[in-house]
Amino acid sequence: MAASFDLKNDGVVVIIGSGAGGGTLGNELAQKGVDVVILEAGARHEYEDFINDEWGSFAQLAWTDKRTTSGDWRVAKDFPNLPAWIVKSVGGSTTHWAGASLRFQEHEFKTASTYGKLEGANLLDWPVTLAEMEPYYAKAEAKMGVTGTNGWPRLPGNNNFKVLKAGADKLGYKECHTGNMAINSVERDDRNSCQQTGFCFQGCKWGAKWSTLYTEIPKGEATGHLEVRPNSMVIKINHDASGKVTGVVYADKDGKLQEQKARIVAVAGNSIESPRLLLNSQSAKFPHGLANSSGQVGKNYMRHTTGSVYAIFDKPVHMYRGTTMAGIIRDEARHDPSRGFVGGYEFETLSLGLPFMAAFLNPGGWGRSFTTALDHYDHMAGLWIVGEDMPREENRITLHKDEKDAHGMPIADVHFDDHPNDTAMRDHAYKQATALYDAVGATRTFPTPPYPSTHNLGTNRMSEKAQDGVVNKHGQTHDIKNLFVSDGSQFTTGAAENPTLTIVSLAIRQAEYIASQMSAKTI
């Protein structure tokens, strides 16, 4: 049964956020007998409540609290108050994610030493290696039911995948398949298998796609050591005179401020909210925000080099049928500077329904050039580009000087400029994807600009030395022993792969570390 802890209980671990990082950490700790309170800003919607409707689901799940944007990225112009398409709900963005679960490549943990010095890029090697991460990747894959691992079959390919595969074959790409997906290809873990419904981004109504909402969280609750408190927006982390954190202040479901005491605090609110909270927790002792002696909190914001290519054919495709991310080409994920950029990118099929296609194909576009594209919606195939972007100090989350949210907390501003490497990579990917669809007989292709960011990374980055980053190799802040970061904001660099598997693996590893440090009474 789910636990219920007193606000004054200072023995609990408080986790802020219930997504891939927070939800996993919460369950892993609860399984070890550690008492945990997860504070989640959003409401709790179970999977039968999800809506097969893009705008309806967006209203139900998306984080739509106002943010501001700046920088040369097109999102700042088209969606000035929606820099990210992420979730405010129990389960966080694991309700919305597509399910792609890829391990990082060895060199992606060592970008500074592999790519060398790149002007305008704040590259740094991770303080962990692939070899150290491998056992945790294996645990995460087993937990999440990743297809193509542990003997689980890959998902069958849908129409969109078949077009991608035909193009990949024509271009001579070798590594093209239906992916490593945290979507049940067979019934397992008391959950359904994929029914090829589409609407993966709107929350899987079958529960076939892994989400902390209906895996980690109920399992943690069943131990009696985990309480999830929805509608609880944390606005400040408190500390004592010695600098140790002592609890958090949050606005409860009625907007009333409460303080939950804590032995340990772990921040997992995604890469915009996590630094926002650390910065907003500034005090006389920590005038630049918590854990910010390096000045790196909020900096090095990464969002992956993304973009889409949609193509129209003279015959029907019906790309929206079946899994949204139905297949992948990995050949371009390698590091090969002869292409004119460092790092690599993946091609993954993607589909939007008609309402979101209208909103995202060419934001602001109108007239016949735009509408004749939609006229052939059922003849469209599409893919998404996801590649490594360069960390830059100037790309950062800051607290807005004037604007505050409903609880009086300054809203976040998200600044992003593409690095020339990002632009070169995106252009290369547009060209390759266009050639791919042309090879299958596309009559028209659309290089589609990046959507509001779904992969938000790097704003509390991991570093060997305290001066280079915010947290150590366990996600523990360099400055404060009992303060941790448990989401993608820990990422030192972004790699080409979708981040969730790595976030989950880091959370499993972090739970071991926290539990051992608690037993050793060092925190």
Add this chain to the structure above:
Amino acid sequence: MVTIYDGKPGLSRRELLKRGSIGALLVISGSAVINPEQAWGLETSTLKPETMATLIQVARDIYPHDQVPDKYYAIAVKGHDETAAKDPAHKELIEKGIAELDKKAGKGGYRGLGWEEQRVALLTEIEKTPFFQTVRGGLVVSLYNQQEVWPIFGYEGESYSKGGYIARGFSDIEWL
């Protein structure tokens, strides 16, 4: 093309047809825009019905889909009448925006311009204005989020209740 007969209400369908127009006809009658051909009408409360009729044409010119009947464009813009009823500033934005377009169009007004290109040229001149951006931005959702238009584009919408596509063609492509 949309032809508008201003003036006396109650024009019969026969009379309209006698006047030699073909295709969809929008008729202003009292406070309503009526399409006798397709049997629908749109009552306005705050905006002038003539304004609404022009707005429907503007909506089609911004997002032209020849296979989508006027009815759905009318539904897509009717929210402006509702907003205008609550917000005088919005009423002014729309009325002035349309009046400006009519003025630019000269004699006969915006709806009097026979070719889409002529009307689009005027829209292009004003595409940076708050009026245009408000109308276009609203349409992206209000036009394309109508479930009734989805089948016209071959989009099937909700699929969970039908058991997904696992037995309904998720991999039925045959031409590759």
